[in-house]
Every structure is written in C-alpha cells, then in structure tokens.
Amino acid sequence: MARKKKEMPDLNGAGMSDISFLLLCFFLMTSSMDQSMGIHRVLPPIPPEDQKVPENQIKGHNVLQVLVDGQDRLSVNARITDLNDLKEAAKEFILNPNNDPSKSSKKEEDIPGVGMYPVSEAVISLQNVRSTSYEAYLRVQNELTKAYNELRDEAAREIFGRKFADLNETQRDAITKIYKQRISESPPKDTRKNRK
Amino acid sequence: MAKFTGKKGKKLAGFSTASMGDIVFILLFFFMVTTTMRESEVKVRTDVPKASEVAKLDRKDLTVYINIGPPIASEQARYGTDTRIQLNDSFKTVDDIRNFIAAFREGLDEKDRPYMTTALKIDKETKMGVVSDVKEELRRCQALKIMYNALKSE
Numbered sequence: 246m247a248r249k250k251k252e253m254p255d256l257n258g259a260g261m262s263d264i265s266f267l268l269l270c271f272f273l274m275t276s277s278m279d280q281s282m283g284i285h286r287v288l289p290p291i292p293p294e295d296q297k298v299p300e301n302q303i304k305g306h307n308v309l310q311v312l313v314d315g316q317d318r319l320s321v322n323a324r325i326t327d328l329n330d331l332k333e334a335a336k337e338f339i340l341n342p343n344n345d346p347s348k349s350s351k352k353e354e355d356i357p358g359v360g361m362y363p364v365s366e367a368v369i370s371l372q373n374v375r376s377t378s379y380e381a382y383l384r385v386q387n388e389l390t391k392a393y394n395e396l397r398d399e400a401a402r403e404i405f406g407r408k409f410a411d412l413n414e415t416q417r418d419a420i421t422k423i424y425k426q427r428i429s430e431s432p433p434k435d436t437r438k439n440r441k
Numbered sequence: 442m443a444k445f446t447g448k449k450g451k452k453l454a455g456f457s458t459a460s461m462g463d464i465v466f467i468l469l470f471f472f473m474v475t476t477t478m479r480e481s482e483v484k485v486r487t488d489v490p491k492a493s494e495v496a497k498l499d500r501k502d503l504t505v506y507i508n509i510g511p512p513i514a515s516e517q518a519r520y521g522t523d524t525r526i527q528l529n530d531s532f533k534t535v536d537d538i539r540n541f542i543a544a545f546r547e548g549l550d551e552k553d554r555p556y557m558t559t560a561l562k563i564d565k566e567t568k569m570g571v572v573s574d575v576k577e578e579l580r581r582c583q584a585l586k587i588m589y590n591a592l593k594s595e
Contacts, residue, residue: 254455263465270469281504281560282495283588288580375570379563380490382572383589390494432573 284386289429307349307366309338311389313373317381328384335392339367339424358419359404368427375433389428396424485510485527490565492591503557505545505584507538509571510564524564524571535574542582562590 311331312320319326321334341348349367356362369389373382394409397420401409405416412420487510498504508527512520525532528541546554559579563572579587 251453254453257455257457260465267465267469281498281501281588281590282593283489283498283560283590284492284494285496285558285586285588288576288585288587290583290585291580373569373573375568375573377569378565379567379569379572380565382569383490383492383565383591386589387492387494387591390492394494432577433569 284383284390286386286428303366303368304350306347307368309335309349309367309369311335311369311371311385313371313377313381313385315374315376317378319381319385328388331385331388332392332395335369335389336396338369339365339392339396341365341367354422356419356422358415359423362423364423368429371428371430373433386428390426393424393426397421400424482530483508483527484513484516484530484532485525486513486564487562487590488564488566489562489590489592491594492589493594495591495593498558498560498588500553500556500558503549503553504560504588505542505557506560506562507575508562509567509575510562511566524567526571526575535571535578538575538578539582542579542584546584556586557584558586558588559584560588560590 310320310322312323314320319328319331321331326334338348341351349365351363351365353361354364356364371385371389397409400423401407401412401416401420404420405412409417409420485508487508510524511517511522512525512532520532526535526538527533528537533541542559546557549557561572561575576587579585
C-alpha cells in the first residue's frame with residue numbers, strides 16, 4: 246500500500262516572543278550601564294637608577310607652583326588662591342600675553358601644518374600632601390584640564406577657525422603640540438620610596 | 442474490525458507549545474541565579490567626585506580597575522572603616538598591585554599592551570597618601586596611562 250506523504254506539522258510561533266524577551270532580559274541584566282568617564286593622565290616613567298636627573302633643567306620662571314595642603318587649601322606660587330581663580334591664573338601663566346619675564350617664556354617651534362608658532366614652555370607643578378583629600382585634588386586637576394582645554398579651543402579657533410573637537414586628526418595633533426599638558430606631580434615628601 | 446482500521450490517513454499531531462513559556466522561564470531563572478557579573482561585587486564605597494572635563498574611556502577591554510575607598514557597611518565588621526584597595530573581588534595592599542597589573546597585562550594582546558589604561562575609582566573622601574602610593578606603584582609597573590574616575594557635572 247502506497248503510504249500517504251506525511252505533512253510537516255506547523256511550528257507554533259507563539260513562543261518566539263517569549264524567547265526574545267528572555268534574551269532581552271538576559272542582556273539587560275548582564276550589561277553594565279555605567280559609562281566609565283574620568284580625567285585621563287599619563288604618569289611619568291621612573292628614571293633608571295643610574296641616570297642623573299639634572300635638577301634645574303626647567304627655569305624657575307617657567308614653573309607654576311600649585312599646592313593643595315592638608316586642609317585642602319589651594320595656593321598658587323605660595324599665595325592662597327580660590328579654586329575659581331585657578332583656571333584663569335593657569336591660562337594667564339601659560340599664555341603670558343604681556344610677555345611678563347616672571348611668567349613662562351615662549352619658544353618658536355615648527356608645528357607640522359601650522360608653521361612656526363611660539364610654544365609656551367610653562368610647566369605646572371602640582372603638589373599635595375598625604376592628608377589632602379582626593380576630592381580637592383581632583384577638583385584642582387579638573388581646573389587645570391579645563392585651562393588647557395580652553396587654550397586649545399582658542400588656538401583651534403585662531404588657526405583653523407573651528408572648535409578643537411571639530412578638527413581632524415592632524416590638526417588636533419598640531420594643537421596638542423602647541424598646548425601640551427605639562428603637569429608635573431612630585432609625590433608627597435613622605436611617600437614610600439625605597440621599596441623593591 | 443473498525444478498531445484496527447483507524448490508523449489509515451491519520452495526520453501527525455502538532456505538538457503543544459503551551460509549556461514552552463515555562464521552560465523558557467526556568468532557563469531565565471537558572472541564568473539569573475548562576476551568572477555572576479564581573480565588577481559587580483564592589484566591596485568598597487566608591488563615591489567618585491564630580492568633574493566637568495571628563496572624557497570617555499575608549500577601550501573598555503584594555504582597562505583594569507582599581508577601587509579605593511572605605512569598606513561598605515556589610516564588610517566593616519570584618520575590615521573596619523579604613524581606606525582599602527580592592528582588586529578583583531578582594532581587599533589587597535599596595536604591594537599586590539604589581540602582580541595584579543602583570544597578570545592583566547599578560548592576558549592582553551601584544552599590540553594592545555601599550556594602550557592599557559588603569560581606571561582609578563576612588564572615593565572622594567580618601568586621603569591622597571594612599572592614592573600617591575598607588576600611583577607610585579603603577580609607575581613602577583610601567584602602567585602609566587591612568588584615568589581618575591569622575592562623574593560628569595552640569
């Protein structure tokens with residue numbers, strides 16, 4: 246007897262939505278939503294032991310001394326300063342619009358894509374003590390970052406006529422070369438040093 | 442007899458999908474119970490400060506996290522309220538950072554290693570002494586790219 250061809254049973258699609266909801270729930274739960282954001286810094290490498298570090302490599306007038314003490318007070322060049330004034334003080338120190346000899350000097354440098362440009366030799370020396378609170382420290386870091394970001398923005402507008410964020414990669418590199426973040430941090434005096 | 446002729450021409454019964462939802466829910470519960478999410482078990486309070494000039498972290502897979510802060514309430518009975526450093530899931534000291542960083546670096550691709558970033562999630566009431574020790578240790582480990590975790594203000 247010739248067998249009748251069996252029909253394929255229909256697969257019920259009602260469960261599909263369940264499965265997709267399940268997957269949705271799973272990924273919702275496992276993915277962490279918090280976006281990590283923060284202030285980026287590059288630490289200076291430790292110099293080799295046998296290398297002699299020339300102490301006065303940077304001239305005194307090129308250094309802006311920023312100190313956050315144990316009571317979270319901020320002083321700039323040994324004068325107590327309000328946090329709100331720090332950004333302007335840093336910008337003025339780096340820019341030095343009146344060529345004040347007590348502030349940072351400039352050196353003509355060849356910037357690719359821009360040409361010769363007076364680049365400030367300013368270094369900001371940020372110091373703290375062991376009992377400074379992290380919050381105060383980061384607020385100061387934030388203000389200094391803001392100072393550099395605003396300087397870069399101004400330079401970008403002046404040279405390329407656009408905001409720093411809208412520049413292309415090579416233009417951005419050029420601006421970063423002009424205003425390189427030079428924040429030097431020496432560890433607090435009593436930091437453990439001689440551990441191997 | 443009629444009883445034995447009934448098989449002829451019978452269609453295959455479509456199977457019931459009514460229980461599929463139940464199975465799916467069992468699976469869901471199974472995964473909910475068994476998955477442990479990485480970085481989820483934070484044992485220190487890391488109430489990070491606010492900052493306006495924050496930038497995003499571009500490569501999450503190249504990031505190693507160090508949490509610093511006072512132990513959370515449920516751990517204080519065992520560990521006190523002093524600032525602690527948490528690496529992975531346990532409290533560690535500054536000296537353990539070296540091995541921790543080395544192990545993480547080992548797990549990375551050769552070409553990605555220079556881009557490794559250390560994200561420091563530090564409670565805002567922490568004293569800079571601990572932070573400086575950690576930073577010095579990171580310098581010794583050649584883990585120079587760091588990020589201070591902060592919340593975006595404004």
